[in-house]
Amino acid sequence: MSEVEFAAGLAVRADAPADPSQARAQLVDDGVPAKLAAKDATLWGADAQPEASIRLGWIDTVERSRALLPQLAELTAELADLDHVVLAGMGGSSLAPEVIARTLGRPLTVLDTTDPHQVRAALGDRLASTVVVVSSKSGSTVETDSHRRAYWQAFLDLGLSEAEAGRHFVIVTDPGSPLEQTAREMGAFVVLADPNVGGRYSALTAFGMVPSALAGVDVAELLDQAAELGEGLSSTEGNPSLALGALLGAAALEGRDKVSLAEDGSGIVGLGDWAEQLIAESTGKLGKGILPVVVESPEAPGATGDDVLTVVVGGATDMATPPAPGTVAVNGPLGAHFLAWEAATAIAGRVIGINPFDQPNVTESKENTKKILESGTPTIAATFTDGPVTGYSSAPAQTVEEALKALLDGLGADGYLAVMAYLDRFGDATAAQVRPLLAAASGRPVTFGWGPRFLHSTGQFHKGGPQVGSFLQITGAVAEDLAVPGQAYSFGELQAAQAAGDRQALAGRGRPLLHLHLTDRAAGLERLLAAARSLGA
Structure with a gap:
């Protein structure tokens, strides 16, 4: 049975991937829509109130x-x-x-x-x-x-x-x-x-x-577009933000604590990367959270799963076509999307019991980076070399395939893999192809982030969210470095320090971590992708 919530040209349609009725009823009974619209900072508890009181300006x-x-x-x-x-x-x-x-x-x-x-x-x-x-x-x-x-x-x-x-x-x-x-x-x-x-x-x-x-x-x-949607934030009916927030929160409590985000081809481009940052940094703390997994299409590996809420987004609203079974469809104008997802994330935070406005673990990698820039990047012996790839693995491995297989084998029934590429987002763009390959090989959710930008996004979730993640960090040799004017370090040194600082933060939590360094970026990426393909063969 498909459920629809529509306002200001934006629709949230769900084919019952989770039952939000109890969560929504509680939200309505507690007067959450009206209180949110009124910027009530008490909605997330006494501990969150000081932060929330200075962070609710986005509502208006x-x-x-x-x-x-x-x-x-x-x-x-x-x-x-x-x-x-x-x-x-x-x-x-x-x-x-x-x-x-x-x-x-x-x-x-x-x-x-x-x-x-x-x-x-x-x-x-x-x-x-x-x-x-x-x-x-x-x-x-x-x-x-x-x-x-x-x-x-x-x-x-x-x-x-x-x-x-x-x-x-x-x-x-x-x-x-x-x-x-x-x-x-x-x-x-x-x-x-x-x-x-x-x-x-x-x-x-x-x-x-x-x-x-x-x-x-x-x-x-x-x-x-946002203002029109904002007029209905206090409503208990015809409120897409309330519907989406209740769905996200209820799904997480039911065990669907990963949400895949895919575009449906109807006009919104790149929203998943923005929503990923919003959801991960807002909810991933206190060992709780909703892990956003940006996928290439609704049919891509990792888009579905027993612990995944599948969400497709778009610009065109086709009310006549129901969403795919087990899927949530969010469609409407871009300005309305921004406000709807912001409100929904804040509402989901109340449902799962966290403060959606702080980021208690973000500074850890930054502080590690600062110390490394001052003292130098620690030297650690490689555990294997496979052509243009140097590997640092805690598991016995002599090849990229063996190291990747060991990492995937350890994911567990509720785990996820985060691929973190400290590379050139455009010059080394093929690195992103590893995400669907590893998702297909593992049958588990796999995220992909460019470093260091993901540190300002999913980095909070990695450290503060449920400690079920495994991590693949990819770094690359610098062919021609570039000085940072007025500083004692170069961009290459800063990048290396950021990668090392994040490795320290993850290792300190005892999480599985495989570091692959590409001594030749182009050849190394070819080797990595070939290894990933072989795992799914």
């Missing part, structure tokens, strides 16, 4: 974002000659604009990496006509600060004066952050964001709007 941030529209129009006109937009940001500061640009077909270069090859390629692309949007809520994000330094030096090397270089930057940050002061000194354009919205809930704030507007998106339309 649309109204404050409308006030940005004249400023964005003026900024777009002022920078009309700079038609190559680069967004330097991590996690919540970059994922929403990337979805917006991809969905609406607007050009936007997203720089959310420390890989020196990828950074060098970005610096070499249309530099004279580039405007760099530097987005950081805290203003202290090491990756984003490194990008800002690299572009500033590149503009000076191009022959620009400091005043001319400053015109090529737009800084988006919270009021009073260290980056605001730096931006003023640079002579950059500054847009201050809503301080009462956490990074992963910031899609409809300046973090989402500024780069999107500069890339040519009609952001007012996105705000209108």
